Amino acid sequence: MRRTLALASSATLLAAGAAAVPSLASAEPAHQPGGPCLQDNQKVSLASVAGYDDVVRELDRIERTSQGLVDVASTGTSGEGRELFYATVGDGPETFWLQARIHGNELHSTEAVLQVLDQLASAAPWAADVRENLTVVVLPMYNPDGAEANIRQSTTPTRTDLNRDWENFAQPESVAFWELWRDVAPTYALDLHHMSEAPVVEGTDDLNQFQIGGRSIDPSRMTAEQWLTNRAMAMVSVDALSSYGPVNVAKYPDIDITNAVLSRMLMGGTAPAGEQPVADTPTEGAIFYEVRSVGQKSNGQLENLFRIPTKAVLTAAASGDLTSYDVSGYEAIPYAERGQCGAF
Numbered sequence: 489m490r491r492t493l494a495l496a497s498s499a500t501l502l503a504a505g506a507a508a509v510p511s512l513a514s515a516e517p518a519h520q521p522g523g524p525c526l527q528d529n530q531k532v533s534l535a536s537v538a539g540y541d542d543v544v545r546e547l548d549r550i551e552r553t554s555q556g557l558v559d560v561a562s563t564g565t566s567g568e569g570r571e572l573f574y575a576t577v578g579d580g581p582e583t584f585w586l587q588a589r590i591h592g593n594e595l596h597s598t599e600a601v602l603q604v605l606d607q608l609a610s611a612a613p614w615a616a617d618v619r620e621n622l623t624v625v626v627l628p629m630y631n632p633d634g635a636e637a638n639i640r641q642s643t644t645p646t647r648t649d650l651n652r653d654w655e656n657f658a659q660p661e662s663v664a665f666w667e668l669w670r671d672v673a674p675t676y677a678l679d680l681h682h683m684s685e686a687p688v689v690e691g692t693d694d695l696n697q698f699q700i701g702g703r704s705i706d707p708s709r710m711t712a713e714q715w716l717t718n719r720a721m722a723m724v725s726v727d728a729l730s731s732y733g734p735v736n737v738a739k740y741p742d743i744d745i746t747n748a749v750l751s752r753m754l755m756g757g758t759a760p761a762g763e764q765p766v767a768d769t770p771t772e773g774a775i776f777y778e779v780r781s782v783g784q785k786s787n788g789q790l791e792n793l794f795r796i797p798t799k800a801v802l803t804a805a806a807s808g809d810l811t812s813y814d815v816s817g818y819e820a821i822p823y824a825e826r827g828q829c830g831a832f
């Protein structure tokens with residue numbers, strides 16, 4: 489399933505991008521970097537960046553070799569007609585929604601969740617615990633059209649940001665995944681992103697590798713339980729990374745984006761045309777990660793930055809530890825500065 493593109497420099501990469509490789513630099517406007525961004529003489533390796541066909545093949549392989557533990561299905565089709573695949577593993581009473589690549593040019597979240605899915609189908613004790621206590625719904629590529637074009641948004645003329653479309657539901661991806669959300673009624677949701685820029689932790693020169701997105705809306709718009717659950721999910725994630733090298737965790741900037749997927753999962757109140765809003769949202773916690781981007785770390789490191797905290801949150805949700813997790817450290821997590829921090 490690998491598309492191996494070991495390249496000597498980003499100059500080579502960008503030159504190749506015009507032909508075979510999607511351009512990594514053209515999707516976002518130029519901006520002033522805070523930390524190191526892609527440099528001309530920087531070694532860049534794009535090994536194991538999963539494209540849509542890779543996702544299809546890998547989901548099929550995992551399902552076939554899972555001895556019935558993993559079920560793969562489609563919830564609809566994208567604007568260009570690609571099947572919107574998701575996998576289900578486990579049969580526990582609470583459902584966990586694990587979403588990747590709603591922004592098509594944020595590359596490594598797809599590979600990371602496929603790795604997590606593969607491990608969830610394994611004989612490892614932690615995976616068995618998760619399967620017994622959770623039903624995990626994995627969306628490796630929410631935006632396959634954008635992924636194939638290597639752009640953030642949809643490929644329709646409106647270039648819709650799919651993470652701003654759970655009010656208008658202009659895109660078929662939004663309708664299909666909203667219906668899946670309604671049907672599987674997840675208690676927890678985790679959404680994986682990459683930063684577009686390389687900031688530092690505020691007040692330091694420490695390169696920020698990981699930002700925790702504990703809130704996509706103001707906490708005043710959540711229930712007290714939701715805000716507590718979000719912070720617990722955030723702290724489990726941050727604590728899991730504390731033993732993984734110099735990650736230099738920061739908090740994502742405080743935002744209040746009501747038409748984002750996670751926001752509407754928490755607030756409810758909207759539905760696609762012809763559908764009824766869900767009366768009481770099932771979702772008690774919904775957070776996101778922002779990881780450094782391609783060329784700033786090795787692929788394996790980038791995938792670890794997604795995979796390590798994701799597995800920790802799954803484990804904590806399965807064990808019940810989330811409900812009593814110590815969130816007192818949340819407020820003290822620093823923000824980042826210098827460099828635009830992607831756009832969740």
Ligand SMILES: [Zn+2]
Pocket residue numbers: 591594680681682830831832
């Ligand atoms: Zn994003």
